[in-house]
Amino acid sequence: MIDDIVHFFEPYIYLIVGGVKAIIIAVALTAVVPGLVWLERRLMGRFQVRLGPNRVGPFGLGQPISDSIKLLFKESIIQSSADKFLFHLAPAIVVFTAILSFAVIPITQPFEIFGQTIGPWIANIDSGILFIFAISGMGIYGKVIAGLSSNSKYSLMGGLRSSAQMISYELTLGIAALSIIVMTGSLNLVDMVKSQEAVPFILVQPLAFLLFFIAGVAETNRAPFDLPEAEQELVAGFHTEYTGMKFAMFFMGEYINMVTMSSLVTLLFLGGWNTYILPQNALTGFLAFAFKVLFLLCFFIWLRSTFPRIRYDRLMTFGWKFLLPIAIFNLLLTSALKVL
């Protein structure tokens, strides 16, 4: 009987495994968002010498959950002059691209279970890093559409700022990643981690790491580069007109993008799942990866509570006149060192 069932499912096993992995990762990403919100509020509280949320549940852990339940039951207001279809499409694009861009990220080394070798990724494509850039780059459509469809001046300015900022820093991000690609000769993220088995690239390419991280902070619209949603000038930027769950979806997108960006930095520069000191297997690999990502996430929050928001013209000048030439110089230097 059981043999019959197993035999029946044999040809579809890759399909089932793939589907299960896709569902696990999507659910994990959705579930990690309340945790991150909690972490950010707790840490921000400590940085500002106050307690942070501590009333609901142990250590205030119930706070983000009760917040999201509250948001679900809030009225969804669509103001009358907004474009209804685009207004709904915008948060959908933001969350969709955020979840999809995580599909190619390997979270630990491949392992064996029930005689099947399972790769801890949804897909291991040869153009992994290009895929992430392409899909997460599409996320700006969500923000621009949100700004345009709301028919509110704050939203429009937020959407335009968001697009201008993202395209400016995408160049630096791409060129900083190019130095790593020159060194590994591959666009595949698994290959990149494998070539860091001896030393993580942060020690070989410190400049590229700095550029990539700064551009990554700007790409995810985090402080000090959170101009698209600067509260003091633009109320809430491109999501001013959004309420309830649709408002929360923009936050989901932002936090998932933060996780993706931290994972990408980990894979490119911090050696991915290489533990370096502990014995290497799938479990310790995952722990090492999770630790590095968590450290970077805390670093994001630390940055937010340390730096004041940068002025908009300085943001643009910084990206175009400072980061871009340095990134190109670093790329030329890396390729010269590789060839000569």
Next chain:
Amino acid sequence: MSEYFFISLAAIVAIGVVAVLLLLSTILGPRNPNRAKLTPYECGIIPQEEAKGRYPVRFATLAMLFIIFDIEVVFMYPWAVSLGELKLFGLLEMVVFIAILGIAYIYIWGRGGLEWD
């Protein structure tokens, strides 16, 4: 090819998550609109004109600059992967390419294309 199939699986799951979230927000929330709720938010001031239509032209200039530089980066990706085989030839090619682009970059800088005010 099959790996890209898994990406489409992930896309289906992501669409599912998005659909559930949008559906829940539509079903669960109360619905009692009034005129003040349905006007665009402008810090309590009654909106005088539509927000659509005009925006500062420098955003457009910046978008054009981005296209120039992004095409350059697109060209660099295959070059970076195959630099190990191209060796010195590849490096010199890229130096020439970046030099030409550098001239354009300096020209844009000199004409004030990168200024924001």
